[in-house]
Amino acid sequence: MRHSTINVALTDIAAAAKRYSLVGMLGWQDVRQRYRRSAIGPFWLAISMSVMIGTIGIVFGQIFNSPIKEFLPFLAVGIILWSFISTTVTEGCTSLIAAEGIIKQLPIPLFVHVLRTLWRNILILGHNIVIFPLVLLAVQKPIGVEAFLSIPGFVLLTLNLAWVSLILSVLCARYRDLTQIIASVLQIAFYLTPIMWLPSLLPQRSSSYLLDLNPFYHLMQIVRAPLLSQDISALSWYVSGGMAVLGWSLAIIFYGYYKRRIAYWL
Amino acid sequence: MAFIEFNNACVDFPIYNASGRSLKKRLIQVATGGQLGANDQGRVIVRALENLTFTLRDGDRVGLLGHNGAGKSTLLRLLSGVYAPSSGTAKISGETGSLIDISLGIDPEATGRENIFVRGILLGMKKSEIASKLDEIIEFSELGEFIDMPVRTYSSGMHLRLAFAVSTTVRPQILIMDEWLSVGDEGFKHKAEARMTELVKATNILVIASHSRDLVMHTCNRVIWLEHGKIRMDSDPETVTSAYFGH
Numbered sequence: 001m002r003h004s005t006i007n008v009a010l011t012d013i014a015a016a017a018k019r020y021s022l023v024g025m026l027g028w029q030d031v032r033q034r035y036r037r038s039a040i041g042p043f044w045l046a047i048s049m050s051v052m053i054g055t056i057g058i059v060f061g062q063i064f065n066s067p068i069k070e071f072l073p074f075l076a077v078g079i080i081l082w083s084f085i086s087t088t089v090t091e092g093c094t095s096l097i098a099a100e101g102i103i104k105q106l107p108i109p110l111f112v113h114v115l116r117t118l119w120r121n122i123l124i125l126g127h128n129i130v131i132f133p134l135v136l137l138a139v140q141k142p143i144g145v146e147a148f149l150s151i152p153g154f155v156l157l158t159l160n161l162a163w164v165s166l167i168l169s170v171l172c173a174r175y176r177d178l179t180q181i182i183a184s185v186l187q188i189a190f191y192l193t194p195i196m197w198l199p200s201l202l203p204q205r206s207s208s209y210l211l212d213l214n215p216f217y218h219l220m221q222i223v224r225a226p227l228l229s230q231d232i233s234a235l236s237w238y239v240s241g242g243m244a245v246l247g248w249s250l251a252i253i254f255y256g257y258y259k260r261r262i263a264y265w266l
Numbered sequence: 267m268a269f270i271e272f273n274n275a276c277v278d279f280p281i282y283n284a285s286g287r288s289l290k291k292r293l294i295q296v297a298t299g300g301q302l303g304a305n306d307q308g309r310v311i312v313r314a315l316e317n318l319t320f321t322l323r324d325g326d327r328v329g330l331l332g333h334n335g336a337g338k339s340t341l342l343r344l345l346s347g348v349y350a351p352s353s354g355t356a357k358i359s360g361e362t363g364s365l366i367d368i369s370l371g372i373d374p375e376a377t378g379r380e381n382i383f384v385r386g387i388l389l390g391m392k393k394s395e396i397a398s399k400l401d402e403i404i405e406f407s408e409l410g411e412f413i414d415m416p417v418r419t420y421s422s423g424m425h426l427r428l429a430f431a432v433s434t435t436v437r438p439q440i441l442i443m444d445e446w447l448s449v450g451d452e453g454f455k456h457k458a459e460a461r462m463t464e465l466v467k468a469t470n471i472l473v474i475a476s477h478s479r480d481l482v483m484h485t486c487n488r489v490i491w492l493e494h495g496k497i498r499m500d501s502d503p504e505t506v507t508s509a510y511f512g513h
Contacts, residue, residue, distance in 0.1 A: 022387045029373060029384065036375045105370050106388060107347035107362060260350035263343075264279060 009256030016111035023112055027119035042127040050131045053079055060196055069139045071198065076135040077224045078195035084125040085161065085219070086186045091117045092165025093172040093179040100266040110262060111255075114165050118158065132227065144229045153222030153232070159244045160219060163251040170258050173265045189216050215243060268360025268439040268470035270322040270345065275354035277315040277340055277495075314340040315495045317354065322471050329482035329503065330475040331510050332492035338475040339444065341492065342366060345473055346442045360470060363389065363438025365447060368429040374418035378409055378428050381417055385432040399435050406461070407431035408454065423450060434461050441469040446481050479511050 016023070035041035056079070057072045064071070092114065096103065099113040136143055172178045193216045194202075202210060211217050218236040225232045315337045322328060330338045343349045344356055346364040371388045372381050382403055386396040396403075404413050407427045409420075417425060426449040434447075449458055466472055466485065476482055482489055482503055489506035491499040499506050 021393055025384060025387055029376070033373060033375055101370060102388070104343065104348055105346075105367050106364060108388070263349050264352075265282075 005256035006252055007256070008259050009252040012109045012255070012259060013111045013252075016109040016115055019109065019112055022108070023115045023119055026112075026116045027123060030116070030120045031123050042124060043130075045124060046128050046131055049079065049083065049128055050134070053131065053135070056196060064197060064201060066198055066201075069141055072139050073132070073135050073141055073228055074198060074224075075196065076132050077227050078220065080125070080128045080131060081220055081223055082190060082193070082195050083128065084121055085157070085216070086190065087124070088118060088121040088161045089164055089168065089186060090179070090183055091121065092161070093168045093182055095165060096169040096173045096262060097176075097266065103263055103266055110259065111166065114162070114169050117169075118162055118165060122158070142229075143227070146226050146229060149226035149232065150223045153226065153240075156237075156240050156244060157219050157223055160240060160247060163244070163247040166251045167247075167254055170255060170262060173262055174258075189214075193217050193220060195220070215239060219243075267324055268322075269324075269357070270320075270359075270440065270471060271355075271357040272318045272320050272351075273355045273357075275315065275318045275344065275351035275356045276313065277337075277344060277349060278352040279312040279314055281310040281312060313495055315344065315351075318497060320490065320497070320500060322473070324470045326488055327466070327472045327486045328474070329486035329489040329506075330473065330492060331477075331482065331489055331506065332475075332498075336492040337495040338492055339366075340495075342442050342444060342473065342475055345440070358440070360439035361390075362440040362442060363436050363469075364442045365433055366442065366444045368433040368447065369425065372417060372425070372429060375416055377416055378407075378413040378420070379404075381428065382432050385429065386435070389433065389436045391436060403431045403435060406457070426450065427454060430458060430461075434465050437465070437468050439470045441466065441472045443472070443474040445476055446474070446478070446485075479507050482507055 031042055035044065038044065040047075053072070053076050057068065057075050060066075060075070061068050061071045095113045095117040096110065099116075102108060103110065103113070133143075168178070168182060172182075192210060193214055194211070199207065199211055199217075212235065218239040221236040222232055222240050225236075318341070330341060332338050340349070342364070344351060345358065346362050346366075347358060350356070371384050373384060376384065379400075382400060383393065383396055387393065407413070407424075407430075409424060409428060412420065412424065417428070420428070430447060430449045447458070447462060448455060472485070474481075474485065486503050489499075489501065489503045489510075490497055491506050491510050499509060
């Protein structure tokens, strides 16, 4: 029984991976649909985000008395990445609910819809990330070759977001108000994670709680640190890697168990 | 080769009322030791299909008859692999293609050409496959230069012609339809009819839900009559239609 459960999940996920052209197309379609007939399209998001980064940068830079050259690039990557993480998770919650029409008509692997949400957000991140080099240019901060380390970091982050989205999309299809709870949790996580404040400002004792025990901190760190020419601590790699392995194992069992019920819940 | 085997397949729909879907209610139920749940629990289950057992083989052209709510659409969804039976088994081997809602996935803001790809990929075609059939699809749809205009500028007839032209290019082994597709004005209707006949001929197994006696008599060689989610009769078209429609 356990064996076939895992099989159900793996078959669906493999079939979804094979339909990558469908995922790619639907993801693009989502982005284009949102910004059709607007001249600069998804870059509107980048513009509003850079305004936000600029404003927060000035205000909090003053409050925390942090040097702008250090604070602004930190804030920029932080906000760009956080908006990627939080939208992926919140939209991940509704990825199956939103695809109800397709799910009830065509036997397309359900994981396709989760991947579509993920891909759509990666595309939007691709637009937003252009802010970062501009910020570096503005504060005259150089970037080193170690920035390439953020690529494996990003892959690991995406792997983690994929299993979280998968589990949440199934749960939210069954319990609709979970989406609201997740949104609030993410809001809290935003303040608990060093995005608007520098980790170095924390007193020694609380840093072990707010940083080491915060999974979001480690996930941010494996992408953010190399971009800021900082080292990634081994702990961040271990935590992120461990979460990916454990999370995926859990997600596969969970998904295999409930997959056949999903169409009935929609 | 295509093959379908149902063995005591049932479909039960759990009906979650607003409170059943809320995690809060669930937690309260647990916290209050289920007492509150006793009069609140009453989870309604609608049995849409009950103990269906049948086998379909290559060459079967099956018509589904039954009144509204008899379970025809649910059975079509079961056959297309969208639902898994809640008990019993439904073994389906062969590629299934469903022509239930041919407009599904069409984005009104995108051009006709873009939508051909969207629709084609949704139906499981490869990009290269669509590209090679693109000209034929455009020609068939008779959209001419409109193919590069956003679909929202189309008339409803044009919209349907486009959806029809793409959807009927796939050649699935098992074809599932809800009523016969017929679109367009007189001229187009003939073309569409020929296309449908060809499509049905190419498929190994056809399952079509219908309310039309003529259609069932013409296209089907086997008819299943559903009533209240159960098979009332499963036999050749003459026998079933005369029992179902009278005389």
